[in-house]
Amino acid sequence: MKKEEVPQDKSFFREEHGKELCYAVDDKGNYTTALSSGWEAKTIALDNALKAIEERIADAKKRVLENKTSPIEYYMEVCKMEPAILASYVGMWQWRVKRHFKPSVFKRLSQKTLRKYAEVFDISVERLKNIESTDI
Numbered sequence: 001m002k003k004e005e006v007p008q009d010k011s012f013f014r015e016e017h018g019k020e021l022c023y024a025v026d027d028k029g030n031y032t033t034a035l036s037s038g039w040e041a042k043t044i045a046l047d048n049a050l051k052a053i054e055e056r057i058a059d060a061k062k063r064v065l066e067n068k069t070s071p072i073e074y075y076m077e078v079c080k081m082e083p084a085i086l087a088s089y090v091g092m093w094q095w096r097v098k099r100h101f102k103p104s105v106f107k108r109l110s111q112k113t114l115r116k117y118a119e120v121f122d123i124s125v126e127r128l129k130n131i132e133s134t135d136i
Contacts, residue, residue, distance in 0.1 A: 001025070053080060064131060070106035071131045072097070075121040090116040 001024055019035040026032045060077045063069040076086050087094040090113075099105050100113075111125065118125045 053077075067103050069101050070103050071128055072106060072117055073101045074131070075117070075123065075128070079121055086120065089120045092116075 019037050022034050022036045023031055024034040057074070057077045060069065060074040064071055064074045072086075076083070081089075083094050083097050087097040090097065100109060100117075114125045114128060118128045121128065
């Protein structure tokens with residue numbers, strides 16, 4: 001697309017993060033960079049992705065409050081991670097991380113293991129262990 005045709009629609013980038021760098025063709029036919037505040041199709045896709053993430057976080061919150069999962073799963077969702085990524089950050093096998101989602105297993109985790117999770121989530125062990133409905 002030509003540099004003067006780079007979309008400048010209202011979008012996620014304008015509201016939250018400034019502008020996005022794109023490539024365009026200048027008057028001489030050379031590739032150059034241009035700033036875009038976004039375009040409708042991209043805005044719709046990003047909005048849908050963010051809504052899906054918010055739904056996953058809300059579902060995890062509900063499951064923690066119902067004692068169906070541990071706070072580890074909730075914080076994993078808040079940090080936009082998946083079990084494989086979380087497992088790599090805490091240095092454990094993925095099956096162990098998934099096992100720690102069980103409230104009965106979570107209650108028996110060592111301080112060392114809880115510290116690993118808390119460090120990855122950038123919270124205190126106390127907050128990880130004593131999650132309140134107002135915290136989430």
